[in-house]
Amino acid sequence: MNDLGRKLAKIAFEERKADYLLAARDESGNVAPAFVSKGEDVGDVRMDVPYQLVMVLTKLYPWIGKGKIAVVARRCDEKALNELTKRGIFDAERIVKVGLACSKEQIAKCRCDDPVPSKVDFGEPQKGAASDELAGKLLKMTGEERLKFWVRQFRKCNKCFGCTTNCPVCFCDHACVLEERELVAEKSIPPGLAFHLVRSFHMADKCIECGECERSCPADIPLLTLRKLVKKDMKELYNYAPGNEKAISPLLTTLEGDKLEDDSNVC
Amino acid sequence: MSVKHVLTTCPYCGCGCNFYLQVVDGRLVGVIPCKTDVIGQGRLCIKGYNAHAFVQHPDRLTHPLVRDGSQMRKASWDEALDRVVSEIKRISSKYGPDSVAVFSSAKFTNEENYLVQKLARVAIGTNNIDHCARLCHASTVAGLVYSFGSGAMTNSIPEFEDADCLLVTGSNTLETHPMIGARMVRAIDRGAKAIVVDPRETPLSRIAHISLHQRPGTDIAWIDGIARIIITENLYDKEFVETRTAKFEELKSAVEEYTPERVEAISGIPKDKLVEVARLYARSKKAMIAYAMGVTQHSNGTEIVRSLANLAMLCGHIGKESSGVNPLRGQNNVQGSCDAGALPNYYPGYQSVAAPEMKAKFEKAWNKQLPEKPGVTLTEAFELAAKGQIKAIISFGENAMVSDPDITHVEKGIRNLEFFAAADIFNTETTKFAHVILPAACYAEKDGTFTCTDRKVRRVRKAVDAPGEAWPDWKIACELGKRFGAPGFDFSSPAQVMDEFASVAPIYAGISFDRLEKEILTWPCTAKDQPGARILHVGGFKMGRGAFAPVKHADPAEMPSAEYPMILSTGRNLFQYHTGTMTRKSPKLEREAPVPYVEMNDADARRMKVAEGDRVRVSSKRGNITLVARVTRNIMPGVLFIPFHYAEAAANMLTNPALDPIAKIPEYKVCAAKVEKA
Numbered sequence: 001m002n003d004l005g006r007k008l009a010k011i012a013f014e015e016r017k018a019d020y021l022l023a024a025r026d027e028s029g030n031v032a033p034a035f036v037s038k039g040e041d042v043g044d045v046r047m048d049v050p051y052q053l054v055m056v057l058t059k060l061y062p063w064i065g066k067g068k069i070a071v072v073a074r075r076c077d078e079k080a081l082n083e084l085t086k087r088g089i090f091d092a093e094r095i096v097k098v099g100l101a102c103s104k105e106q107i108a109k110c111r112c113d114d115p116v117p118s119k120v121d122f123g124e125p126q127k128g129a130a131s132d133e134l135a136g137k138l139l140k141m142t143g144e145e146r147l148k149f150w151v152r153q154f155r156k157c158n159k160c161f162g163c164t165t166n167c168p169v170c171f172c173d174h175a176c177v178l179e180e181r182e183l184v185a186e187k188s189i190p191p192g193l194a195f196h197l198v199r200s201f202h203m204a205d206k207c208i209e210c211g212e213c214e215r216s217c218p219a220d221i222p223l224l225t226l227r228k229l230v231k232k233d234m235k236e237l238y239n240y241a242p243g244n245e246k247a248i249s250p251l252l253t254t255l256e257g258d259k260l261e262d263d264s265n266v267c
Numbered sequence: 268m269s270v271k272h273v274l275t276t277c278p279y280c281g282c283g284c285n286f287y288l289q290v291v292d293g294r295l296v297g298v299i300p301c302k303t304d305v306i307g308q309g310r311l312c313i314k315g316y317n318a319h320a321f322v323q324h325p326d327r328l329t330h331p332l333v334r335d336g337s338q339m340r341k342a343s344w345d346e347a348l349d350r351v352v353s354e355i356k357r358i359s360s361k362y363g364p365d366s367v368a369v370f371s372s373a374k375f376t377n378e379e380n381y382l383v384q385k386l387a388r389v390a391i392g393t394n395n396i397d398h399c400a401r402l403c404h405a406s407t408v409a410g411l412v413y414s415f416g417s418g419a420m421t422n423s424i425p426e427f428e429d430a431d432c433l434l435v436t437g438s439n440t441l442e443t444h445p446m447i448g449a450r451m452v453r454a455i456d457r458g459a460k461a462i463v464v465d466p467r468e469t470p471l472s473r474i475a476h477i478s479l480h481q482r483p484g485t486d487i488a489w490i491d492g493i494a495r496i497i498i499t500e501n502l503y504d505k506e507f508v509e510t511r512t513a514k515f516e517e518l519k520s521a522v523e524e525y526t527p528e529r530v531e532a533i534s535g536i537p538k539d540k541l542v543e544v545a546r547l548y549a550r551s552k553k554a555m556i557a558y559a560m561g562v563t564q565h566s567n568g569t570e571i572v573r574s575l576a577n578l579a580m581l582c583g584h585i586g587k588e589s590s591g592v593n594p595l596r597g598q599n600n601v602q603g604s605c606d607a608g609a610l611p612n613y614y615p616g617y618q619s620v621a622a623p624e625m626k627a628k629f630e631k632a633w634n635k636q637l638p639e640k641p642g643v644t645l646t647e648a649f650e651l652a653a654k655g656q657i658k659a660i661i662s663f664g665e666n667a668m669v670s671d672p673d674i675t676h677v678e679k680g681i682r683n684l685e686f687f688a689a690a691d692i693f694n695t696e697t698t699k700f701a702h703v704i705l706p707a708a709c710y711a712e713k714d715g716t717f718t719c720t721d722r723k724v725r726r727v728r729k730a731v732d733a734p735g736e737a738w739p740d741w742k743i744a745c746e747l748g749k750r751f752g753a754p755g756f757d758f759s760s761p762a763q764v765m766d767e768f769a770s771v772a773p774i775y776a777g778i779s780f781d782r783l784e785k786e787i788l789t790w791p792c793t794a795k796d797q798p799g800a801r802i803l804h805v806g807g808f809k810m811g812r813g814a815f816a817p818v819k820h821a822d823p824a825e826m827p828s829a830e831y832p833m834i835l836s837t838g839r840n841l842f843q844y845h846t847g848t849m850t851r852k853s854p855k856l857e858r859e860a861p862v863p864y865v866e867m868n869d870a871d872a873r874r875m876k877v878a879e880g881d882r883v884r885v886s887s888k889r890g891n892i893t894l895v896a897r898v899t900r901n902i903m904p905g906v907l908f909i910p911f912h913y914a915e916a917a918a919n920m921l922t923n924p925a926l927d928p929i930a931k932i933p934e935y936k937v938c939a940a941k942v943e944k945a
C-alpha cells in the first residue's frame with residue numbers, strides 16, 4: 001500500500017464509515033479498477049484515475065446487497081451519482097464520495113467547464129476550460145456542412161456499443177433504445193444515423209459530460225463535442241443542465257404550470 | 268463479499284486486447300476494458316464487451332461423458348480418461364501410431380498447445396498433430412517462411428496508425444480485427460492513404476482512399492501487375508533489392524506478362540487504378556501491407572502470400588517502423604498454437620521435424636524416441652479417415668462439422684473412425700459423434716498465455732472456477748500423458764509448462780510468467796534481459812537474403828459453370844465468431860446477427876427475381892442450404908458471400924475441399940454455386 005492508499009483508506013473507512021471502496025491502483029504493469037472491503041489492502045492507489053469509476057460501480061452495484069460503498073469521484077462522477085440516485089437506481093445512503101479535483105491536463109482533455117467536486121479530498125482545484133474548440137467551429141458551419149462532418153464521423157462507427165456500455169448514466173440495460181429494430185437495423189455496419197441521433201436525444205437530460213463515450217470510441221468520433229452541443233440546446237430551450245441532485249428533468253415533468261393564454265388553441 | 272477485477276486477454280480474435288473480468292462472489296458480471304492496455308487502449312469491440320456472456324451458460328459441459336451403444340452417459344474422469352488411453356493404445360498397436368491424429372486448438376493457451384503436441388509426439392508417438400491454423404493461415408506460415416525466413420506478422424499493431432499508406436487485401440479488418448481496424452481508421456483520419464482490395468465493400472473500404480474489387484481467385488494477377496508497374500516505372504528500391512534480396516531477375520520475368528490491360532481482363536480492376544495503387548504504395552515512406560483469409564484461403568494461397576512479400580521487398584517496405592507484411596491472425600491464439608508446435612512438421616519454435624538434429628534435440632529434451640515422419644494435416648486427416656487410414660482422433664475444441672470444407676465428407680470421415688474423443692466447453696455439432704466427451708474449462712477459468720497476432724505474449728488469468736467437474740485442457744493433457752506412461756507430464760501449473768517451452772524454443776527463451784507480470788514481451792525474445800523484437804527483419808533477414816517468388820496466376824480449383832454460375836466466398840461477420848459455439852450463446856451478440864444469410868449483388872438478384880429477405884436455396888456440387896437473401900450493392904456481381912457461423916445453414920456444406928498443395932489450406936474463398944428461390 002502506498003501513501004495515497006493509506007490516506008484514501010483512512011478517509012473512506014475511518015472518516016466516512018464505508019464498508020467498501022472503489023478506486024484505481026497499479027497492478028501487473030497496468031492501472032486497474034480495484035474494489036476492496038474494509039480491512040483489505042487497498043494497494044498502490046493512483047489518483048490519475050483513468051477509469052470512470054461510477055461506470056465501473058454501475059455494473060457491480062446490483063450484486064452488492066448491502067453496505068456503504070466509497071468511490072473516488074471526480075466532479076463528473078458526482079453528477080452521474082446525482083442522476084443515478086435521483087432516479088432510484090442507486091440508494092444515496094449507500095454511496096460515500098471521496099472527492100478528486102481534476103488536473104489541468106485532464107480538464108483540457110475533457111474541455112470541462114465544471115471540474116471541481118463539492119468536497120475536494122485529493123488534487124488541487126483548477127479553473128474550468130472555457131470552451132470546446134470543435135463545437136465552436138461546428139457552430140460556425142452551415143447545417144449542411146455540419147451534417148457532412150458528422151456523416152463522415154459516424155461512417156467510422158463499428159457498433160461496439162462502447163459509448164453506451166461505458167456510460168455511467170446509461171442504465172436501461174434490458175430495454176436499450178438502440179436495440180429497437182425500428183430505429184437501428186440489424187444488418188447495418190456502420191449503423192445508420194439514427195443510432196447516434198437517437199442516443200443523443202435519449203441522453204439529453206442525463207449526460208453529465210464525463211467524456212467516457214469519446215474516450216471509449218475506437219473510431220475516435222468526437223462524441224463529447226456532440227454531447228456539448230446537445231447540452232447547449234438543453235440549456236437554451238429548457239434552462240436545464242443534468243447532474244443536479246434535486247432538479248427534475250423538464251422532459252419528465254407533467255404538463256402542469258401557468259395558465260395558458262386564450263389564443264393558445266389558435267392554429 | 269468478494270469483488271475481483273481480473274486482468275485477462277480476450278478469447279476472440281488475434282488482436283489480443285486485455286480487459287478486466289468483473290467477478291462478484293464467483294459470478295462473472297461484466298467486462299471493463301483495460302485503460303492502460305497497449306493494444307486496446309481502453310477500447311473493445313462488441314465481442315470483447317460480451318466475452319463474459321457465454322462463460323457461465325447453463326449448457327456448459329460439466330461432466331465427462333462416455334458412449335454406451337447409442338447413448339452417452341456420465342462418467343468419472345478416471346473412467347473417461349482410461350477409455351481414451353485404452354482405445355488409443357489398442358488402435359495404435361493394431362494399426363501403428365500414425366493411425367491416430369490429435370487436434371489441438373487455436374483457442375488454447377500456449378502451454379496447452381505445447382502439452383497437446385507433446386502428448387501426440389511423446390505419449391502416442393505420432394507427428395499427426397495439427398490445429399485450426401490449417402484452415403486460416405497455414406499458407407502464411409509456408410509463404411512467409413520462404414520469403415523472409417519467418418512466418419509471422421513483421422510489425423506490430425500500434426504501428427498501423429503511423430503508416431502513410433495501408434494496402435489491405437482479403438481482410439474485412441473493421442469487422443474481424445476491430446482494434447486493428449481502429450488503428451487503420453486513425454491513420455486515415457491523420458491523412459494516410461488506405462487502399463482496400465476486396466470483392467466486397469467493407470466498413471473499412473467505405474472510408475478508404477481507394478477501394479478496388481477483384482474477382483475472387485485473381486489475386487496473383489493484380490499483385491504481380493503492381494510489381495510489374497513498380498519495376499517498369501523504376502519505382503523499386505534498388506539498394507534494398509541488390510543488398511537484401513535474391514531472385515529479382517526471376518521475379519522480373521515472371522511478372523512481365525501482367526500488363527495493366529491483362530490484369531484488368533483477369534481481375535476486373537481498372538488499369539489506371541492499378542497504376543495509381545502501384546505508385547502510391549511504392550512512393551510512400553511508411554507503407555504497410557495487411558491481409559487475412561481473403562489471401563490465404565485459396566488453393567494457391569501460399570503463392571499469393573509470397574506475391575505480397577514480393578511487393579514489400581521490391582519497395583524496401585520491410586524491416587522498419589510502420590512497414591512490412593502483416594498477416595492478421597484470426598483466433599486469439601492461432602499465432603501461439605503454431606509457435607508451440609501444434610503442427611505436423613514443426614516442433615515448438617518452428618524447429619523442423621524433418622531435420623535430424625532437431626529430432627535429436629527434442630529426443631534429449633523429452634527423454635523419449637520420437638517419430639521420424641512429419642505428420643498429416645487436419646484437412647488431410649478426415650480424408651484419410653474416410654479412406655480408413657486414420658482410425659482414431661482426439662479433438663480438442665475443434666468443431667469440424669461446421670468449420671471444415673465439405674461437411675458431408677467430413678462426417679463420412681468421422682463416422683468411419685474406430686474411436687473419436689472430443690474435449691470442449693459445450694456440446695457441438697462435432698461432439699455428437701464422440702465416444703468420449705471431456706468437459707473443458709474456458710479462458711476465464713484457467714491461467715496461461717495467448718500470443719496475439721503481433722507476437723506479443725499476453726497473460727490469461729483465472730477469474731472463476733470451471734463449471735461442475737470441467738478441467739482446464741492443460742490438466743487433461745497432463746493426465747492423459749501420465750496414463751499413457753509417458754515421461755514429462757508432471758506439471759502443477761501453466762507457469763512450469765511455459766518454462767519448459769521456453770527452454771526448448773529459442774524464440775520464447777526469454778519469456779516467463781514472472782516477467783509477463785511486469786512487462787510486455789514479444790517473440791522472438793531470446794534472453795531474459797530483453798523484451799523481444801517488435802519489428803522483424805530489421806537490418807537484414809536472418810536467413811541471409813529475402814527470396815522473391817516468381818509466381819503466376821492460376822484459376823481457382825473450381826470455376827463457375829453453366830450449372831453453377833456464381834462464385835461463393837465465405838467468411839465472418841462482426842457479431843458472430845467462427846462456428847458460433849460462444850457468440851451464439853451470448854445474447855447481445857446473437858441478437859445482432861441471429862439469422863444465416865447470403866449476400867448477393869442487387870443486379871444479380873433482380874435478374875433472378877430475388878428480393879431482400881427472400882428465402883433462397885444456395886447449392887454447389889457438394890450440397891445445398893436454404894437461407895435468407897441479403898441484396899446489396901456492396902458485393903461484386905457474380906459473387907455470393909455466406910458467413911460460416913451458422914450450423915443450421917452451414918456454408919461449409921457447399922465449400923470446396925481443394926487444398927493448397929504446400930500449406931494444405933482449403934479454398935474457402937472460391938467455389939462454384941447457384942442460387943434459386945426456395
